[in-house]
Amino acid sequence: MNWRQKVLDFDHIGDRGEGLKGLVFDIQKFAIHDGGGIRTLVFLKGCPLVCPWCSNPESLAGKPEITFVSNNCIGCGKCLEVCKAGAIRKDETGAKGLIIDRDRCTLCGQCAKFCYAGAINIIGRYLSVPELVTMIERDRKFYEQSNGGVTFSGGEPTAQPEFLKAALQAIQARGIHTAIETSSFVAWETFASILENVDLVLTDIKHMDDAEHKRLTGVSNKVILENIRNISRLGIPIKIRLPLIPGFNDSDRNLAATAEFVEQLSNVQSLDILPYHRLGEMKWGQLGQDYSLTGVPALTLEDVESRIQPFKDRGLNISIGG
Known part of the structure; x- marks a missing residue:
C-alpha cells in the first residue's frame, strides 16, 4: 500500500464506552527534548497530514x-x-x-x-481523562524537581480536540506544565479553545511554499502559518520546529523564507532543526505500507551545519535535534 493511500477514520475516536475517551498509541516517560525538564509524552493517534518522511507512521490513521x-x-x-x-x-x-x-x-x-x-x-488504546491523569500524577515529583510537565504529541493531537482539551484542563488544574507538539493544521476556533490550557506550543513549519507544502503533506500551509501568527499574537511561548528533509525542503530559497517568517514572530524560544533520519523506516513495513524515501541518506551534523546560515544571519536561537 502506498503511503498516500492511507485512510483517516476519525469516527473511531472519542466514543468507546462511557465518557470521553481518547485514542492513545504510546506514553513515554522521562522525556527531555519536548518542552523543558523531565516530561511525560502522550502520543495521540490520527493525523490529517501525510508526510512521506514520518517516523511515527503508526500515528497516522485515526483508528487502532x-x-x-x-x-x-x-x-x-x-x-x-x-x-x-x-x-x-x-x-x-x-x-x-x-x-x-x-x-x-x-x-x-x-x-x-x-x-x-x-x-x-x-x-492504539482508548483511555479516559481520569485514567490518563492517574498515570501522569505518578511522576509529579519529577516534573516539580526539573520544571518539567506533560507534552501531547501524535500524530496530530488536535485531531482529537475534545479529549485533548479536557486532558489539558485536568492536567493544568493540577499545576503541571502543559505543552503540545502540533502541525498547527486545525481550524482556529478549535485551536484557540485548546490553547487556553497550553503553556508551550511546539509547532512544525514543513515548507513555506503553499503548493510544495500541499504536494509533500497533502494539505495547504495557509491555515498553519496563520495559526502560528495567531499563537504569537496571543503571547504563548513557541518553539518552531523544522524537519529538514533532503530534496524536499532544504533549498536555500525555502530556508531563507522560513528564517524571514520566524524572525517576525514574538515569543519564539528557539528554532529547532530536526535532521532527517531513517529510524522510522521499518515501521512502515510493519504496518504493511511502503516507505517512499527508501535510499535517502540520513543527514549528518555537517549536512545540517551547511544549511542553517540563513537562520544564523537573522540571529535566531537555533538548536539541532530539538
Whole structure:
C-alpha cells in the first residue's frame, strides 16, 4: 500500500464506552527534548497530514492498527489458530513468515495476546481523562524537581480536540506544565479553545511554499502559518520546529523564507532543526505500507551545519535535534 493511500477514520475516536475517551498509541516517560525538564509524552493517534518522511507512521490513521514485526516471529502458528477472521496466513515465499490481511482483520487482539514473541501488536488504546491523569500524577515529583510537565504529541493531537482539551484542563488544574507538539493544521476556533490550557506550543513549519507544502503533506500551509501568527499574537511561548528533509525542503530559497517568517514572530524560544533520519523506516513495513524515501541518506551534523546560515544571519536561537 502506498503511503498516500492511507485512510483517516476519525469516527473511531472519542466514543468507546462511557465518557470521553481518547485514542492513545504510546506514553513515554522521562522525556527531555519536548518542552523543558523531565516530561511525560502522550502520543495521540490520527493525523490529517501525510508526510512521506514520518517516523511515527503508526500515528497516522485515526483508528487502532495491527503491526507485524517479522524479525520477532518464531513461526509457532498460534496466531493462525486464534484468528477467527482468517486474516492471517503463512507467507509461502518464506520472506516474511506471515501475511496479514488488514481488510479482514477485526482488531480483536487475540493474535497479539497469544504472541509471546512480540511479533504482532495492536497499536492504539482508548483511555479516559481520569485514567490518563492517574498515570501522569505518578511522576509529579519529577516534573516539580526539573520544571518539567506533560507534552501531547501524535500524530496530530488536535485531531482529537475534545479529549485533548479536557486532558489539558485536568492536567493544568493540577499545576503541571502543559505543552503540545502540533502541525498547527486545525481550524482556529478549535485551536484557540485548546490553547487556553497550553503553556508551550511546539509547532512544525514543513515548507513555506503553499503548493510544495500541499504536494509533500497533502494539505495547504495557509491555515498553519496563520495559526502560528495567531499563537504569537496571543503571547504563548513557541518553539518552531523544522524537519529538514533532503530534496524536499532544504533549498536555500525555502530556508531563507522560513528564517524571514520566524524572525517576525514574538515569543519564539528557539528554532529547532530536526535532521532527517531513517529510524522510522521499518515501521512502515510493519504496518504493511511502503516507505517512499527508501535510499535517502540520513543527514549528518555537517549536512545540517551547511544549511542553517540563513537562520544564523537573522540571529535566531537555533538548536539541532530539538
